[in-house]
Amino acid sequence: MKIAFGSDHVGLELKPTIMEYVKSLGYEVYDFGTKSNERTDYPIYGQKVGKAVANGDYDLGIVICGTGVGISLAANKVKGIRACVCSDCYSAKLSRMHNNTNVLAFGSRVVGPELAKMIVKNWLEAKYIGGRHERRVEELAAIESDNEQKFDELEHSKEFDGKEQFEDQSL
Known part of the structure; x- marks a missing residue:
C-alpha cells in the first residue's frame, strides 16, 4: 500500500518521523513536500496529496500543518477526497470505519510524535465497514x-x- 505525505513548513519537523514510522509498518511512502523550512502555503500540499490519492496513484494520504485544519480543507477540495483532522485515536479509527476517509490530517502544534504515531496506526489499521x-x-x-x-x-x-x-x- 502506498501512502502520500505532504506538509507545510510548520508540519515539516514532524513529517519525517511519521513517514519513517509508516515505513516501519510496511507501507511505501512518498513525500510531496514541503522539504524546506521556508514559509509556504498549506493548500499547495493538501492539493498535491489529494490529487495523488484521488487519481489512484496512492492508496491513502497523510497531511500535516499547524492544526491539521487548513491542510485538510485543501485536500477536501479535491473531488473524491474525504479528509479528516484527528487529534485522537478513536476519531481516526471511526473516520475510516464509518466515513471511508482516504486522507488523514493532524497538527504538529496539536499532537506530539508519539500520539501522532498512535493516531496513524489506528487510522491505517481500521477498515471501512460499509453497511x-x-x-x-x-x-x-x-x-x-x-x-x-x-x-x-x-x-x-x-x-x-x-x-x-x-x-x-x-x-
Whole structure:
C-alpha cells in the first residue's frame, strides 16, 4: 500500500518521523513536500496529496500543518477526497470505519510524535465497514458532485428506526 505525505513548513519537523514510522509498518511512502523550512502555503500540499490519492496513484494520504485544519480543507477540495483532522485515536479509527476517509490530517502544534504515531496506526489499521455507512458516503459524493437528485434519492432511501445510534457501542 502506498501512502502520500505532504506538509507545510510548520508540519515539516514532524513529517519525517511519521513517514519513517509508516515505513516501519510496511507501507511505501512518498513525500510531496514541503522539504524546506521556508514559509509556504498549506493548500499547495493538501492539493498535491489529494490529487495523488484521488487519481489512484496512492492508496491513502497523510497531511500535516499547524492544526491539521487548513491542510485538510485543501485536500477536501479535491473531488473524491474525504479528509479528516484527528487529534485522537478513536476519531481516526471511526473516520475510516464509518466515513471511508482516504486522507488523514493532524497538527504538529496539536499532537506530539508519539500520539501522532498512535493516531496513524489506528487510522491505517481500521477498515471501512460499509453497511449503513455506505449511503452516507454516497450522500457526500452527491453533495460533492452537486447532484441534488441523487442526494434526495439517497436521503429518502431508508427510514431510520431509532436503534442505529446504539449499534457501535462495542467500539
